[in-house]
Amino acid sequence: xxxxxxxxxxxxxxxxxxxxxxxxxxxxxxxxxxxxxxxxxxxxxxxxxxxxxxxxxxxxxxxxxxxxxxxxxxxxxxxxxxxxxxxxxxxxxxxxxxxxxxxxxxxxxxxxxxxxxxxxxxxxxxxxxxxxxxxxxxxxxxxxxxxxxxxxxxxxxxxxxxxxxxxxxxxxxxxxxxxxxxxxxxxxxxxxxxxxxxxxxxxxxxxxxxx
Amino acid sequence: xxxxxxxxxxxxxxxxxxxxxxxxxxxxxxxxxxxxxxxxxxxxxxxxxxxxxxxxxxxxxxxxxxxxxxxxxxxxxxxxxxxxxxxxxxxxxxxxxxxxxxxxxxxxxxxxxxxxxxxxxxxxxxxxxxxxxxxxxxxxxxxxxxxxxxxxxxxxxxxxxxxxxxxxxxxxxxxxxxxxxxxxx
Numbered sequence: 001x002x003x004x005x006x007x008x009x010x011x012x013x014x015x016x017x018x019x020x021x022x023x024x025x026x027x028x029x030x031x032x033x034x035x036x037x038x039x040x041x042x043x044x045x046x047x048x049x050x051x052x053x054x055x056x057x058x059x060x061x062x063x064x065x066x067x068x069x070x071x072x073x074x075x076x077x078x079x080x081x082x083x084x085x086x087x088x089x090x091x092x093x094x095x096x097x098x099x100x101x102x103x104x105x106x107x108x109x110x111x112x113x114x115x116x117x118x119x120x121x122x123x124x125x126x127x128x129x130x131x132x133x134x135x136x137x138x139x140x141x142x143x144x145x146x147x148x149x150x151x152x153x154x155x156x157x158x159x160x161x162x163x164x165x166x167x168x169x170x171x172x173x174x175x176x177x178x179x180x181x182x183x184x185x186x187x188x189x190x191x192x193x194x195x196x197x198x199x200x201x202x203x204x205x206x207x208x209x210x211x
Numbered sequence: 212x213x214x215x216x217x218x219x220x221x222x223x224x225x226x227x228x229x230x231x232x233x234x235x236x237x238x239x240x241x242x243x244x245x246x247x248x249x250x251x252x253x254x255x256x257x258x259x260x261x262x263x264x265x266x267x268x269x270x271x272x273x274x275x276x277x278x279x280x281x282x283x284x285x286x287x288x289x290x291x292x293x294x295x296x297x298x299x300x301x302x303x304x305x306x307x308x309x310x311x312x313x314x315x316x317x318x319x320x321x322x323x324x325x326x327x328x329x330x331x332x333x334x335x336x337x338x339x340x341x342x343x344x345x346x347x348x349x350x351x352x353x354x355x356x357x358x359x360x361x362x363x364x365x366x367x368x369x370x371x372x373x374x375x376x377x378x379x380x381x382x383x384x385x386x387x388x389x390x391x392x393x394x395x396x
Contacts (some may be wrong), residue, residue, distance in 0.1 A: 044277065048269050056267050066270060070277050074284055152260045170226075171258050196222035199254055201272075207253035 025089035033081060040080075044073055050173070051097045057168045058101040059108075060157045068100045085112045087182075092175070098165055105161045133190070146210065155205040163198035170195055212240040217247050223252070 018026050020042035028046075032039035051072055056065035068094045083092055137142065149176050159167055165184060181191045212220075217240045223229050224237045241247055 048273065049266065052269055053266050064268055065267070066273055066276075069269075070273070070280055073277055073282055078280060079283060148260060149244065149264055152257055153264065156261065171261060176215055177228075180246065192222060199225070200218055202257060203250050203254040206257040207249065210253050210256055 025091050026085060027078065029083065029085065029089055039076060043076065043089070047093055048073075051093060054094065054168060054173055055097050055101050057156060057172055058165055060096075060153075065102065066075050068104060068188035070102055072097045082150065088179075091179050091182050094169070094175070094179075095185075098169070098183050102165065103162060151209050152206065155202050158205055159198050159201055163201065165200065166191060166194045212243060214235040214240075214247055216245070217241070218250070225251075239329075335382075 020031065020039060023031070023042075025043070025046070028039045028042050032043070048069060051069045052065055055068050055072075056062055059065055059068065072093065076093060121195070156164060156167065162184075166180055169180045169183060170177075177188055177191050177195075180186075180195075181188050184191065186194070217224075217237060220229060220233065220237060224234065227234075229237060247256060
């Protein structure tokens, strides 16, 4: 384990990772494959938040999302030597994350205890005291705003799993149709069809609350 | 274009992927249809809200936990080869040691047998072939055992008598291995 691995990933990593800042993902991957373990810290730094948000929006459970993102990085570390460097690293990372998120949703649907724990966690979040993040707004506006946010989040979580992944990748991660097809392992037609259905469903859920 | 067709092509319309004629048709439909306009506005507003949601950031424990897991991964992966080669090496060492040990035990057992035979036949006798006329003719007779002598002769068997007092050196006793060709008493 390198010094970077000992001190990196947070804090001291920022200075150690500085030489990689100018490199693109492919070059950082190459540096790692040539034996520079600090390059891996750079990849973690670049992708941890993006992947966490993607997985969180897909599985709807923050703690579990962190576990899954860690698993993503473990798999990247384990298999990076097999990564086809003619492809985009980000697409590969999202593919791993997407597969883990889908597995998580499937396992959850088969395991009532996990489902209950997730629901309970959301229930606890619902009963938190209202946080006034904007003191200039009226409390009823803030309440409505918060209500709408929760509604939007719930609308995403109500989408079927394979629609949700495509929807999050497109709307939140800004991936192209081609990238989504590669990440999800579907053809372009399927991606278009799933995205269209996901958007229609999402709009149908949210529209009554916005009218 | 009707509502159904508009909704079917909505995604491509929203992403600007329709051909210019299809896009023009969709534009016209959207301008004329209040329901589809509401649908379009709801979706855009919902997606905007979704994008404005505060991004979750990694917890403080994320980095240390990942480092721990990566260390575990390294412990499993990198020494894996070493561990395999170590296992093979250990196996070879054990096999060699086993072979040497087995050989040593066999030799030791043979020596013990000879010593036991010496002890049991001291003073005693062993049968020797008739061809053995004297001590000098006994094959592989240890020269350190001068006290061996031929006591009696028999047409079939000669009797090799061993002196009552064993040789002074214990080693000589051990070395004295009665050749198998001699047979037993």
